[in-house]
Amino acid sequence: MLALIAYAALLVFFIGFTWRILTYWRSPAPLKIPTTPAPTSTGGVVWRLFTEVAFFNSLFKGNKWTWAGGYLFHAALAVVLIRHLRYFVDSLPPFFAYIQIAGIIAGLIMVKALGFLLIRRLWVARTRAISSLADYLILALLLAIGLSGLLMKFVFRPDIVEIKTAMINWVTFQEVTTPGDALFLLHFVLVLLLMAIFPFSKLMHMGGLFFSPTRNQVDNPRERKHVNPWANKAVE
Amino acid sequence: MADIAVPEVKKDIETPLPQEGTMAHLQPFPAAEQHMKPLNFPPTRVENWQQKGVEKLGEMLKKYRSLQVFMDICVKCGSCTDKCHYFLGTGDPNNMPVQRAELLRSVYRRYFTPAGKLFPKVVNAVDLDEDTLKKWFTYFHQCSQCRRCSVFCPYGIDTAEISMAAREIMDSIGVGHKYTTEIIGKVHSIGNNLGIPQPALKGTLQFLEEDMLDNTGHEVRLPLDQEGAEVLLVPPSADFFSEPHIQSLMGYAKVFHQAGISFTVSSYGSEAANFGMFIGSYDQKQKIAKRIADQARELKVKRIVVGECGHAWRVAYSFWNTLNGPFDFLDPRYPVPQHVCEFTYDLYKQGALVFDKEANDAHTITFHDSCNVARASRMGSSCGGQFEIPRALIKATANKFVDMDPDTTHEKTFCCGGGGGLLTDELMDLRVRGALPRITALKRVMDEKGVNYLALICAICKAQFNKILPMYGIPMDMVGGVHALVSNAIQLGAKKGIV
Numbered sequence: 216m217l218a219l220i221a222y223a224a225l226l227v228f229f230i231g232f233t234w235r236i237l238t239y240w241r242s243p244a245p246l247k248i249p250t251t252p253a254p255t256s257t258g259g260v261v262w263r264l265f266t267e268v269a270f271f272n273s274l275f276k277g278n279k280w281t282w283a284g285g286y287l288f289h290a291a292l293a294v295v296l297i298r299h300l301r302y303f304v305d306s307l308p309p310f311f312a313y314i315q316i317a318g319i320i321a322g323l324i325m326v327k328a329l330g331f332l333l334i335r336r337l338w339v340a341r342t343r344a345i346s347s348l349a350d351y352l353i354l355a356l357l358l359a360i361g362l363s364g365l366l367m368k369f370v371f372r373p374d375i376v377e378i379k380t381a382m383i384n385w386v387t388f389q390e391v392t393t394p395g396d397a398l399f400l401l402h403f404v405l406v407l408l409l410m411a412i413f414p415f416s417k418l419m420h421m422g423g424l425f426f427s428p429t430r431n432q433v434d435n436p437r438e439r440k441h442v443n444p445w446a447n448k449a450v451e
Numbered sequence: 452m453a454d455i456a457v458p459e460v461k462k463d464i465e466t467p468l469p470q471e472g473t474m475a476h477l478q479p480f481p482a483a484e485q486h487m488k489p490l491n492f493p494p495t496r497v498e499n500w501q502q503k504g505v506e507k508l509g510e511m512l513k514k515y516r517s518l519q520v521f522m523d524i525c526v527k528c529g530s531c532t533d534k535c536h537y538f539l540g541t542g543d544p545n546n547m548p549v550q551r552a553e554l555l556r557s558v559y560r561r562y563f564t565p566a567g568k569l570f571p572k573v574v575n576a577v578d579l580d581e582d583t584l585k586k587w588f589t590y591f592h593q594c595s596q597c598r599r600c601s602v603f604c605p606y607g608i609d610t611a612e613i614s615m616a617a618r619e620i621m622d623s624i625g626v627g628h629k630y631t632t633e634i635i636g637k638v639h640s641i642g643n644n645l646g647i648p649q650p651a652l653k654g655t656l657q658f659l660e661e662d663m664l665d666n667t668g669h670e671v672r673l674p675l676d677q678e679g680a681e682v683l684l685v686p687p688s689a690d691f692f693s694e695p696h697i698q699s700l701m702g703y704a705k706v707f708h709q710a711g712i713s714f715t716v717s718s719y720g721s722e723a724a725n726f727g728m729f730i731g732s733y734d735q736k737q738k739i740a741k742r743i744a745d746q747a748r749e750l751k752v753k754r755i756v757v758g759e760c761g762h763a764w765r766v767a768y769s770f771w772n773t774l775n776g777p778f779d780f781l782d783p784r785y786p787v788p789q790h791v792c793e794f795t796y797d798l799y800k801q802g803a804l805v806f807d808k809e810a811n812d813a814h815t816i817t818f819h820d821s822c823n824v825a826r827a828s829r830m831g832s833s834c835g836g837q838f839e840i841p842r843a844l845i846k847a848t849a850n851k852f853v854d855m856d857p858d859t860t861h862e863k864t865f866c867c868g869g870g871g872g873l874l875t876d877e878l879m880d881l882r883v884r885g886a887l888p889r890i891t892a893l894k895r896v897m898d899e900k901g902v903n904y905l906a907l908i909c910a911i912c913k914a915q916f917n918k919i920l921p922m923y924g925i926p927m928d929m930v931g932g933v934h935a936l937v938s939n940a941i942q943l944g945a946k947k948g949i950v
């Protein structure tokens with residue numbers, strides 16, 4: 216039963232994510248609107264996007280505290296995600312042992328960074344003013360995922376072998392025996408929830424960033440005519 | 452206008468606490484039937500406006516990737532919240548860029564997203580109702596489309612795009628803005644925003660020619676509708692009639708004269724400004740821009756040079772080619788269009804112009820990067836030329852130049868407070884307060900560095916500062932164009948031309 220729900224959540228995630236990305240992909244960009252100064256070559260644009268993804272460049276310009284909290288959270292999340300591979304893949308290369316340690320530290324950082332982001336959101340009058348319930352719920356969900364994970368690591372250790380078997384069976388479409396550990400089940404269900412809401416929430420920033428015309432356009436309107444696909448045509 | 456409270460200028464730009472509703476009272480005059488009809492907008496609010504408005508939003512999501520992506524991906528990080536001059540000047544939370552955008556986004560969620568349809572309260576989704584429309588009309592006319600917010604947003608979300616879209620939706624249901632629609636009507640019927648008819652324009656240009664002859668002893672020409680000229684000069688129409696704009700116009704004319712390059716102004720294309728952008732209308736943008744392309748063909752010119760005007764330069768630089776290009780009937784050796792600062796600085800580098808810097812010794816100059824030039828266009832061939840070229844030109848014509856606080860210049864420049872179709876008297880309260888960040892930085896260099904000249908390259912900036920500076924107790928004669936400096940310094944007859 217859980218395995219089926221899990222497949223469903225995964226399906227919602229992949230189909231939903233693809234649907235959003237296709238929507239962005241298909242929507243035309245009628246005019247050149249890069250925020251200048253902007254790169255004058257395609258290579259420059261790739262670099263610009265890279266600095267946004269890898270360093271949160273614009274956010275750094277905008278707000279150092281949010282940048283610090285946000286950056287730590289995302290970097291830690293990335294490491295944590297990589298570490299989780301070990302629950303899904305049978306044999307990993309030996310250097311993965313190091314990632315395990317980094318992953319545990321990252322888990323601690325991630326939860327602290329999330330806590331910081333949550334407190335900041337509540338504390339600063341401006342961010343409090345712009346936040347809806349959904350903005351808090353997402354942070355709460357991520358925090359709950361992180362905390363339940365850390366609890367398993369440090370306090371109530373579940374049977375890892377049982378869980379790993381279940382997970383490997385799950386991703387290889389074999390019969391799954393639902394692990395009995397309640398904390399794990401909570402952790403797992405919350406992750407499924409996160410995946411299911413992902414495409415319908417602001418989490419789509421992960422994909423949308425690459426389609427933002429103010430960041431992904433080359434600044435060369437005089438040199439090359441940028442064609443508006445719907446110019447003088449009725450939109451369907 | 453006695454009720455306008457001018458904010459106190461502090462030493463530094465300070466971020467106010469959000470205070471709900473401080474600017475809720477301030478709306479522009481709505482457009483009347485006679486303003487809407489010529490633009491093919493419904494003359495009054497259409498009957499089923501809610502449905503029509505939502506449909507229009509749906510249509511625009513399919514036409515503009517920017518809108519579709521920006522509606523989805525804001526994470527409410529707050530990076531933009533203290534970046535808008537209108538928030539800094541008013542403290543109204545709806546003037547925080549993300550909150551302004553949220554006025555449209557909440558409607559988007561309600562009608563176009565599963566979450567907004569199912570759980571409107573949780574995700575902040577609202578119906579397009581009377582109250583929402585009122586907020587739209589209020590706060591989307593408190594955005595000067597300056598793009599400062601977009602610089603600091605991790606995804607480049609540009610609230611200017613969003614307010615353009617919102618204005619387009621409002622126009623489509625018959626809820627227009629008088630100032631912008633009225634002006635666009637004038638451009639179509641007469642040829643320029645100020646509504647100056649051809650004979651009056653001719654008279655002014657002749658008068659200016661005589662004036663320059665008296666003052667310089669040189670026959671500097673300002674030709675109108677002259678077929679076969681090398682260059683079509685397209686200034687903002689304010690350059691023909693308003694102070695201090697007119698000084699720049701004389702500056703351009705002297706440059707042409709000295710370089711020995713023939714040029715003409717076109718009466719039907721006597722306006723660089725393109726208010727089609729302010730109302731977000733692609734059709735209007737295209738129609739207004741087409742006048743210039745048509746005139747260039749008709750007058751058989753080889754190049755087009757655009758005068759000192761911020762948003763006009765954005766449209767010309769970024770959009771002309773898409774809207775009415777290719778311009779393959781013009782001389783391929785020059786970019787189309789050219790900014791007059793590029794044009795002049797190029798000639799200077801080639802040695803065609805000689806400047807006497809001492810002519811500007813009375814001035815200690817600072818430069819206000821016009822937002823649309825800074826963040827929506829370029830000059831020259833390399834990234835950032837829009838910052839360097841005007842500064843280089845100022846330094847070539849004057850000895851004393853200082854920059855303002857780097858957090859308020861270059862890409863981080865603050866809008867003057869009057870752009871985006873807000874340069875209208877009924878919005879004076881907003882304009883005064885929105886100018887606060889710029890005034891703060893300006894005052895600082897005035898006090899500390901003795902600055903007494905604010906150099907500008909935007910018609911709206913000039914008009915806005917001319918009006919606003921005195922309210923802050925700053926003399927208005929410190930406002931001037933970059934080409935007014937050129938006009939002062941240029942040595943006529945020193946050397947003849949480049950040919």
Ligand code: HEM
Pocket residue numbers: 267268269271274281282284285286288289332333336350353354357418420421422424526527528605
């Ligand atoms: C390409 C990958 C991604 C990039 C470049 C990216 C970038 C960003 C940036 C720049 C911010 C704003 C800073 C902040 O508020 O922390 C942000 C916020 C956020 N991101 Fe991401 N992100 C990515 C992937 C993800 C993923 C996979 C998740 C979660 C599963 C996520 C969850 C969040 C959340 C919850 C926030 C809001 C934080 C808050 O409320 O303060 N992001 N992201």
Ligand code: SF4
Pocket residue numbers: 524525526527528529530531532548549603604605606607608
């Ligand atoms: S900076 Fe961008 S992502 Fe952050 S709140 Fe503003 S618009 Fe949203």
Ligand code: SF4
Pocket residue numbers: 534535536537546547548551593594595596597598599600601609610611866
């Ligand atoms: S575009 Fe400029 S005026 Fe409009 S919200 Fe952004 S910063 Fe404010």
Ligand code: SF4
Pocket residue numbers: 595596597760761762820821822823824865866867868869870871909911912
């Ligand atoms: S008037 Fe000048 S500073 Fe203000 S909106 Fe236009 S270009 Fe920007």
